[in-house]
Amino acid sequence: MLSHAIKPATVADCAREVLEVIPAVMRPLRNTMRSYRGAGLSVPQFRALCFVERYDGASLSQVAEHLDLALPTVSRMVNGLVERGFMQRRSSESDRRNMSLSVRAPGRAVMQQTRSATQAFLVDQFQHLSTEQRDAMIVALGALRDVFEQDMPHRAEEVEVEAQGESTAPV
Numbered sequence: 001m002l003s004h005a006i007k008p009a010t011v012a013d014c015a016r017e018v019l020e021v022i023p024a025v026m027r028p029l030r031n032t033m034r035s036y037r038g039a040g041l042s043v044p045q046f047r048a049l050c051f052v053e054r055y056d057g058a059s060l061s062q063v064a065e066h067l068d069l070a071l072p073t074v075s076r077m078v079n080g081l082v083e084r085g086f087m088q089r090r091s092s093e094s095d096r097r098n099m100s101l102s103v104r105a106p107g108r109a110v111m112q113q114t115r116s117a118t119q120a121f122l123v124d125q126f127q128h129l130s131t132e133q134r135d136a137m138i139v140a141l142g143a144l145r146d147v148f149e150q151d152m153p154h155r156a157e158e159v160e161v162e163a164q165g166e167s168t169a170p171v
Contacts, residue, residue, distance in 0.1 A: 018144070028125075029118065036117040038110060041086075044069065045077055046114075049086060049103060053111050057090075057100040086110070 037046040044067055051066045052058050064074040078101065081087040086107035089099045103111065126134065 028121070032118045032121045033114050036114040038113065041110070042077075045081055045086075046110075048074065048077060049081065049107050049111060052087060052101045053103045053108065056102050059098055059100060063101065081107070 033050075034043060034046070037043075041049065047067055048063050051063055055062065060075055060078060061071065063078065064071045067074060069077075078087060078089070082089060084106075085104055088102055088104050090102065091099060126137075129137070
């Protein structure tokens with residue numbers, strides 16, 4: 001049993017913990033990822049690459065919303081990523097006026113290097129946790145994902161499964 005879970009948590013308790021913990025988690029994660037982003041990428045370019053890798057086929061508007069930047073700014077930034085071979089644009093299959101974005105091999109290589117280094121950092125951070133704590137973390141993070149990813153574009157692997165006619169619902 002987790003030491004601080006003495007009474008049932010309220011919704012307000014959950015909200016308070018998220019507000020307390022997420023910034024403490026994100027600071028070292030961002031620092032680690034930034035130190036491995038390489039390839040002369042700015043932080044906003046790297047964040048755009050991360051978003052498009054996770055949500056293959058995302059639109060320029062979705063990237064702008066994610067980065068909280070103006071559309072013209074993101075358009076120029078994506079142009080630079082396209083010119084450098086990190087990203088590509090495609091006409092949307094559903095509406096030719098809309099472009100969808102995807103990450104090309106050089107961008108995937110940068111993301112893989114960064115992800116591996118960041119995962120190694122996290123493994124080191126979680127070494128002291130008990131099996132019970134790790135299990136609880138997996139459950140809690142799954143719940144956060146369910147709450148916050150519902151309005152996000154489909155992840156690339158979900159789109160592939162849907163195209164094959166299979167369900168993407170968790171088992």
